Amino acid sequence: MDRRAFLGLAAGTALRPAADGPVQALAHELDGHVVAQGASGYAAALRLWDTRFDDLRPRAIAYCANAADVQRTVRWGRANGVRIVPRSGGHSYGGYSSGDGVVVADVSLLHGVSVGAGNAAVGAGATLIAVYAELASHGVTIPGGSCPTVGIAGLALGGGYGFASRLYGLTADNVRSVRIVTADGSLLTCDASMHPDLFWACRGGGGGNFGIVTSFTFTTHPAPTVSTYEIQWPWKQAASAVAAWQAFAPHAPDALTSVLDLIADATGLHVVSAGQYVGTQSRLKKLIAPLASVGTPTIVKTTTLTYLEAMLHWAGCRDAASCTSGRTTFDARSDYIDAPLSREAISLLVDAIEKHKGSTAAIYLDAYGGTINRVPKAATAFVHRDALFSIQYTANASFGWLDTLYAAMRPHVSGYAYQNYIDPKLASWQHAYYGANLARLQAVKRKYDPDNAFRFSQSIP
Numbered sequence: 001m002d003r004r005a006f007l008g009l010a011a012g013t014a015l016r017p018a019a020d021g022p023v024q025a026l027a028h029e030l031d032g033h034v035v036a037q038g039a040s041g042y043a044a045a046l047r048l049w050d051t052r053f054d055d056l057r058p059r060a061i062a063y064c065a066n067a068a069d070v071q072r073t074v075r076w077g078r079a080n081g082v083r084i085v086p087r088s089g090g091h092s093y094g095g096y097s098s099g100d101g102v103v104v105a106d107v108s109l110l111h112g113v114s115v116g117a118g119n120a121a122v123g124a125g126a127t128l129i130a131v132y133a134e135l136a137s138h139g140v141t142i143p144g145g146s147c148p149t150v151g152i153a154g155l156a157l158g159g160g161y162g163f164a165s166r167l168y169g170l171t172a173d174n175v176r177s178v179r180i181v182t183a184d185g186s187l188l189t190c191d192a193s194m195h196p197d198l199f200w201a202c203r204g205g206g207g208g209n210f211g212i213v214t215s216f217t218f219t220t221h222p223a224p225t226v227s228t229y230e231i232q233w234p235w236k237q238a239a240s241a242v243a244a245w246q247a248f249a250p251h252a253p254d255a256l257t258s259v260l261d262l263i264a265d266a267t268g269l270h271v272v273s274a275g276q277y278v279g280t281q282s283r284l285k286k287l288i289a290p291l292a293s294v295g296t297p298t299i300v301k302t303t304t305l306t307y308l309e310a311m312l313h314w315a316g317c318r319d320a321a322s323c324t325s326g327r328t329t330f331d332a333r334s335d336y337i338d339a340p341l342s343r344e345a346i347s348l349l350v351d352a353i354e355k356h357k358g359s360t361a362a363i364y365l366d367a368y369g370g371t372i373n374r375v376p377k378a379a380t381a382f383v384h385r386d387a388l389f390s391i392q393y394t395a396n397a398s399f400g401w402l403d404t405l406y407a408a409m410r411p412h413v414s415g416y417a418y419q420n421y422i423d424p425k426l427a428s429w430q431h432a433y434y435g436a437n438l439a440r441l442q443a444v445k446r447k448y449d450p451d452n453a454f455r456f457s458q459s460i461p
Helices: 003-007 021-029 067-080 127-134 152-158 196-201 234-249 283-292 308-315 342-353 400-408 427-449
Strands: 032-035 060-063 084-087 103-106 113-115 121-122 176-182 186-189 212-219 224-235 256-265 268-277 299-305 331-337 363-368 389-395
Touching: 021 032, 021 060, 021 067, 021 299, 067 084, 067 103, 067 176, 067 186, 067 196, 067 308, 084 212, 103 342, 113 127, 121 256, 121 400, 127 308, 152 212, 176 196, 186 196, 196 427, 224 234, 224 283, 234 256, 234 283, 234 299, 234 342, 234 363, 234 389, 256 342, 268 283, 283 299, 331 400, 342 363, 389 400
Parallel strands: 060 103, 084 103
Antiparallel strands: 032 060, 113 121, 121 212, 176 186, 176 212, 224 268, 224 299, 256 268, 256 363, 331 389, 363 389
């Protein structure tokens, strides 16, 4: 069982906006098109990945055809006193890529991918699977996650963890430049020498805080043939599996990235570890032998895949064409772990899933270390460089248990949380997401968005 199977927008055609004078004026300015409240197609255009946000009612969705359209939309918002909200893939866990009365600046039409020598220019609206597929056709890749329809912009701006991260770093660590429309409507190119403070903030400072990114340049890596593994244990051995995995995964060679999942679904209870190794299958078998020797696993298997095949495998897709924009009803909370979990803490995790047998609940553990943790905390805005692993607590229904478990885990966790798993219920989010980098992020915010035009419930103040 994979994560995408468990969890498992329409750009539309040009539509005439309803009778809203200022919005009609915006529509006439754009090379793209606008879908306003009351227009045909509005119900489809407003939808985000998570169905929990279907009741949000933006004033309009502006499908921007180019960077100039984004500038025009931002300037229109300032002139008309309307908040402009950026949307790439629409996967914000808090629904922050929409809102009541706002105008959504949708960048999904900015999805081009152009490969150069050692780098790739990627439009901010490209979905991750489309990026993987196009890069693979040139024999290269960038490190990213496993959700195929997530927008590259949100992923990269908040960090970007995936099955190559311990070797190649986070998605954010591989950003070499960004083009971003700031609050005054300027289009800035930011890199290590031009607007370096904003460039720093855009690598881990979270989406929607400083402006609307229109494109990225990434460092690319050869897309290698990889070896993958899967180990499943009987549920009664779940605690032993977690203990063994946490002792193994964060300290494995950089080329091996590994996860462990505790899942309750209609078929029962599952404990499974999976991972990806840039190397041979025979070497991988030797590396995972200590983990596979714990308890009596019911499944121990390895395979060899091309890089794109591996990305499709983790996404739960047959091919890139089948990785479409499915929707879900979903809630989550997260933690970082910087010291091994005690037996008490592991029991809390196992017991929480066990109580949901026959229902839908999952806890995902993702190993850090390797290249991720060798980047200094202050080198980018992504501060979580000491973690052994992250935990994501997720549910597709009956969400209340998430808060109960989250509270019970407080004595056992670091106090930090992953900003890409943005959590509207998190009271101490400023520290949890940004830690010692918060003050520097606030200074960048004041410089480039002094009037706080780009704001939401957990935007950098």
